Amino acid sequence: MRIDSHHHLWRYDPAEYDWISDEMSDLRRDFLNSELRSQLIEAKVDGSVAVQARQSLDETQWLLEMAQEAPILGVIGWAPIAAKDFPSILDDLRQNPLLKGLRHVVQAEPSQFLTSVDFQRGIHHLAGTDLVYDLLVYAHQLPEGIAFVDQFPAHSFVLDHMGKPAIARHEIDLWSRNVRELAQRPNVTCKVSGLVTEANRATWTPELLRPYFDVVLESFGPERLMIGTDWPVCTVGSSYSEWWHIVEGWTASLSPSEQASILGETATRVYRLSGASA
Known part of the structure; x- marks a missing residue:
């Protein structure tokens, strides 16, 4: 199965989505299941994972309701992990x-x-379940992320957006060292997602992004990588299908089984997804 491991849905409200800046003003509208489905059909994607975009239990419940319909196979939600009533x-x-x-x-x-x-008290409770924790950090926060993951060596973590390298500033060396170090932890997998928004959105090219992909491919290997589009956020710099085409181009030299891992099997395994089709 071809799986998009990372996208969002929302009913736009300026107060709740205040992170959508003026330069991303095209995102200031609703993005719902019907539009998602058309994107997946065009890109020949079988299913997807919806990810929280605001820190609200209401949104988590809403995403779970949306996931009652294909093509959403799972939800990465939000909960107040640090709260005393989290358990x-x-x-x-x-x-x-x-x-x-x-x-x-x-x-x-x-x-x-x-x-x-x-x-960490909350994560100890989470670690007693089969629920994954998605790690969303900037590149400069990766050392803290490594220290965090080391506290829970048996729990499954997914690094979102490849650790958000500062591509627009052409920063790769320190990010690369930290990503390679994080990848030494076998309980961590990585999403090939979110790069367009970390680059100059008007001038980026697949060739500019390729060295960053090569780092995670060498570090994690295909069996610990999964494609994610970050739709609709990706649309500030690329279309949904374009991101799939780019990643497919990067993986073209890999074996069919390695390509299948990145394009769907890793997400299916890590998130314990079961079948659907857009």
Whole structure:
């Protein structure tokens, strides 16, 4: 199966999506299942994973409702992991088998958030389940992410957007060293996603992004990489189908089984997805 491991849905509200800046003004509208389905059909994608875009239990429940319809096979939601009542909230959320993991927007938090007592207490509860934790950090936060992951060596983590390298500033060396170090942890997989928005959106090319892909391919290997589009955020710099074509081009020299891993099998395995078709 071809799986998009990372996209969003929302009913746009300026107060709730204040991270959508003026330069991304085209995103200031609704993006719903019907539009998603047409994108997946065009790109010949079989199913997808919806990911939280705001830190709200209401949104998590809404995404789970949206996932009752194909093509969404799973949801990465949000919950107040650092809250004292997180265990009971987690128990309630786990009643829905479409919940596959949780994510917190750590890139917006102060340093040492991941290693704080309250957050780690919550992750200890999460680690007692089969739910994945999606790690969303900027490149400069990767060392903290490594220290965080090291506290939970048996739990499954997914690095979102390849650790958000600062492509627009042509920064690769420090990011590369940290990604290679993180990849030494076998419980971490990585999403090939989100690169267009880290580059200059008007001038990027597949050739400019290729060295970053090569780093994660060498570091994680195909069996620990999964494609994600970050739709609709990706549309500020590329179309949905274009991102699929780019990643397919990067993987063209790999074996059929390695291509299948990146284009769907890794996501299916890590998120425990079961069949559907757009």
